[in-house]
Amino acid sequence: MAGKTIQYTAAQIRDLGKENIPKELMGGHGLVYSSPATLAYNSPGAEGFGVKRAGLAVPESVMLIVSPGCCGRNTSIVSSMPQYKDRFFYLMMDETDLVTGRHLKRIPDAVCEVVSFLDGLKKKPKVVMICITCVDALLGTDMERVCSACERALGDGTRVRPCYMYALTREGRRPPMVHVRQTLYSLLEPMEKDPKSVNIIGNFAPVEDGELLRLLTDAGVKHIRQISTCGTYEEFLKMASANFNIVTNPEVRAAAHDMSQRLGIPYIELTRVHDVARTAAQYNAFSSAVGISIDISAEKAKAQEAVDTLKAEFPDLTFNIGECLNADPFELAMSLVRYGFKVDEIYATLAPEKFRYVSKLADISPDTKIFCNMEPTMLYYDMSASRAHISLGKDAAFYCPDIPNIAWNSDVQPFGFQGITKLMETIKETMKEARA
């Protein structure tokens, strides 16, 4: 029926079962609505750390984007950031390139010209990432070979690596954001292990300074490396000396596996959750697994206090939650409801692996409504039926412009009790301001 937004309650989804999640909630089956969330994550080069920014996570690297002009268009948003000045370059394809593939022969010359140009600015790079797009995915371009040709043409040890911005493969076995992480860490070469060295891998901005880093330091770890905190390429290469990797984002799992096989660095995963008890259980499991002793009592108490304070001040607080935020929206919704708050609406694509959260959410909040950002009928979404007081997630602000919003999507990643505490305090302050 035209004009009606498709939605399901958590209870309806639970009753349908994991195998029968409505296709309208899963996306990938129809046309994709241009919501803020889909524009951000459906485009590997768009907001946050898409392929373009991610590909430049290695210090002293630059990127040559070899593509039709349209693929590089929105890079001007990123290029305007000071840290990306003189780091993006473009070799634009035309229709003849598409038919003949002649652009591939020009790439080594283009790379040499870019490196020479940067040398003149005293900014000679250590790594050149060559970013290619859907067109070359369909042409079946062998980028490893092209990159080797570039390295030979440069002849000075500068590394050249491929970076695949293939939106076509977003739901494939190796989506762009998985692949780019593998590419970055493939630059590491085997080196002697340092038992007091640990990497935190997964994101392209650092984990928020504080809790996790303190716990590792207290446990005797001397060097905690994250790709985003390495100031130089040489420092980045020292990530190969780590005793183990802490994986904080499932999209880096394949890269962690590669590092385990190639560099002998084992890894352990830590998931960001918003339930105080589950966070504590995860830290305990972590300390047992890696054989270190950690004291989390102070952080745990602080997080619980932040939850209790918010609950005391705003006992009936009701949320709408989007998916452009540093959290899993379904897990966050479940945690908030467990704390005694209400979640009226969630705007997020429901992948089967999230079903467990929705099922648990349905038991305690059966009427929570779930919408899919990709669903075409979101064009007609009207917030007037919602009774939420506040929305979480940058995309939720688009749907709920008349209530306070916390974007909660900073590059720096909140984590653990510290993340819970900060979120609760931010909600409290935002609601106080709104009330005033």
Add this chain to the structure above:
Amino acid sequence: MKGLRKVLTPFAPDQSGAVSVLYGLGGLIVIIDAGGCTGNICGFDEPRWQDVRSAVFSAGLRDMDAILGRDKLLVSKIADACGRIDASFVALIGTPVPATIATDYKALKRMLEKEIDLPILTVATDGMKLYDEGESLAYKALASEFIAKEGTLDEITLGKTPLTYGGSFADVSLEDYKKIGASTKVIAASASGIEAAKTLGLSYVVYSSAAAEIAGSIPSGKVLVCHDEVFGKTLRDKGVNCDIATFFTLHDEIKESGDVKITEEDEFTDLTVNGGYDVIVADECLKPLAEGFKGQWIDAPFFALSGRR
């Protein structure tokens, strides 16, 4: 090196231009891409997206859809959406993916016409050309389906889209286009406006109100205008002693001695160094290419170049 950009980011592509013309006309716009092109268009090149919800969708193509040429699946997705979205027409916008797999737009149109009782517009953009060409193609598609000589219309401005004029775009409705053949005055505000008027066989005047507004503030001397050709032509008509350089279409009817179409960064640099100009009127994003220029720079924002509103 030809096609190598070391300073500028790519300009607005043809697919953005096509959407720019069709946005807000009440159609269901389907960008035949995997999602990235739609992200570029709605998330960057279409400022109205922030303020006005419009039925712009990505086809959500995946690798096997393209490799196997699943046109029937695409038709089925569009037909399904048309059952749930009110629209006055369907527009298919091409991107590099259909260009690579040589999508047959005529066949797609015929297939859709069998499933959907709405006019189907196809715009064979490919993401490798520039926005003004996409705008021209979109006008052509509109002309093929809608434009007649019915009703009355005093005046209509063509080619005044956000990509050329930012927030000062002309708000033209589908009803206006339907009556364009009866309009008493057609204003071509940019290169695509000229193309549209020609396609429709209408007489037109070339005029940019944005250029006219700043004409009086431009100092005397030899001036280089790097913008859309109509912007430059209007300045010239207002008495500014200028040459026009444009990265976009330069029609013979506009071009005079000294005017030039440019493609590469170096060509613009060469003009600024060796052209003997006292004043440059252009978007500030071009300034890094003119480090040797000692004259006065007058900023003329051009969204298709810089993305500045």
